[in-house]
Amino acid sequence: MKIVCIGRNYTAHIEELENEKPEDPVVFIKPDTSVLLKKQPFFIPDFSEDVHHEVEILIKINRVGKHIDRKFAHKYYDQIGLGIDFTARDLQHKLKEKGLPWEKAKSFDGATVIGDWVDKKQFLDVNDINFTLEKNGEIVQKGNTKFMLWKIDELIEYVSKYFTLKIGDVIFTGTPAGVGAVKAEDVLIGFIDKKQLFSIRIK
Numbered sequence: 001m002k003i004v005c006i007g008r009n010y011t012a013h014i015e016e017l018e019n020e021k022p023e024d025p026v027v028f029i030k031p032d033t034s035v036l037l038k039k040q041p042f043f044i045p046d047f048s049e050d051v052h053h054e055v056e057i058l059i060k061i062n063r064v065g066k067h068i069d070r071k072f073a074h075k076y077y078d079q080i081g082l083g084i085d086f087t088a089r090d091l092q093h094k095l096k097e098k099g100l101p102w103e104k105a106k107s108f109d110g111a112t113v114i115g116d117w118v119d120k121k122q123f124l125d126v127n128d129i130n131f132t133l134e135k136n137g138e139i140v141q142k143g144n145t146k147f148m149l150w151k152i153d154e155l156i157e158y159v160s161k162y163f164t165l166k167i168g169d170v171i172f173t174g175t176p177a178g179v180g181a182v183k184a185e186d187v188l189i190g191f192i193d194k195k196q197l198f199s200i201r202i203k
């Protein structure tokens, strides 16, 4: 199983990191070893002083596909989820400055939180899903999929030009504004609408 992540998919988040608006989606892959085991705390790695939470809507692929047309993309997933793409921002900045790949900053063990899944049929429109991240009881990130630069079906079309999508692969669709650092004893809770999909303690 692979995890395909989209960067810079919400304009407000692009502005907060002072990135340029991309012409094409930014795509990177995390290995399955980065997935945080269920019910485990997230341990801040010793190589970073500035690990950020990025809450994102997830798509779970349910059939094999390559060169998927956006018209048919909706047939390739029937579950929507919520997760965190933890990012060692200090390390990522260093790597970006040197033009090096981001993996060490985003793909380390535990850096990928995958919450519970929700049947797609529960949503009237996948392009209008509200989601939030609470840190210690306060909302820190709030998004809606209608503000994505590339919508879910367009992302599936784009990603599958490069990578065959397989059953069980997960797409992280990018984070909205409000990313920020975590510290020991923080508790992060993710919601789609009012439904809680994960709760993570930081150590």
Ligand code: ZN
Pocket (backbone or CB within 6 Å): 005, 006, 007, 054, 056, 085, 172, 174, 175
């Ligand atoms: Zn991300």
